[in-house]
Amino acid sequence: MQLAIEQPRHHAEVFEVTRAAFGGDDEAHLVERLRADGLVRLSLVAVEDDEVVGHVLFTDLAVTVDGRALRALCLAPVSVRPDYQNSGVGSMLIREGLRQSALAGFEAVVVLGHPAYYPRFGFSAKLAEKLVAPFSGDAFMAIELVDGALQGEAGTVVYPEAFGIVEGH
Template identity: 65%
Template sequence: MRIEEETHAQRAQTHALNRAAFGRADEADLVDRLRADGLVRLSLVAVEDDEVVGHILFTRLPTRVDGREVDAVALAPMAVHPHWQGAGVGSELVREGLARLACEGCEAAIVLGHPGYYPRFGFSAALAAKLASPFAGEAFMALELAAGGLRGEAGEVRYPAAFGIDAA
């Protein structure tokens, strides 16, 4: 298996993968809306024998802490084909994506995800708690990709309209 940046030619496979992984079209449609709005920062796929078996998307997420703009991304969605779930594909996608973003100077990543899964990569609900958002609680997590990326007392994230979420 190899991890690579998604190509235009792989988009139909990625769409089908997201539908299969989630058992519905919502996440696949979200990916399409985020692309259409030009918000994609990084889209990676896991490929085995020319078949897309995993996908992760990172999009620009307007974020401010103590009045300072933070170069942040939303991690959403991350999908693995049902036959490949539990084989470490998702973990490889998350690690590779975060490493690439850190190298590009991205300061923080935000996820609304399973609280038993994302903390293994360093995501923290406590770090996200100071960020005003439509979300709260243990599933709303943040990770600094640069030291001090989210330093400060209080902040906010503004999910773009493509997410279909009311702003905080």
């Protein structure tokens, strides 16, 4: 299995993998909207036998802490073809994505995801508690790629329009 930067030739396969992974089109269309809006900063695919079997997307996210804008990303979605799920593909994609994001100078990553899954990568609901966002609770997590990036009294997260989130709801 190889991990690679997603290329335009992968788009149709990524759509199908995402559709299959989530059992519907919503997340697949989200990927397309984020691409169209120019918000993608890192998109990785897992390829085996010349077929895309997994995908992870990191996009720009407006995060401020104590009035300071961070170089932050949103991790969403992570998709693995059903016949490859529970085989470590998603973990490989996330770890490599976080590594490359840190190397690129990003300070933090935010995810809305399963609270039993994402902490193994260093994501913490506690780190995200001070961030006012459309989400809260155990599934809303963050990780610092730069130590202390999320330190401060209060912060905000504003999701791009592509997510279809109405602020304040």
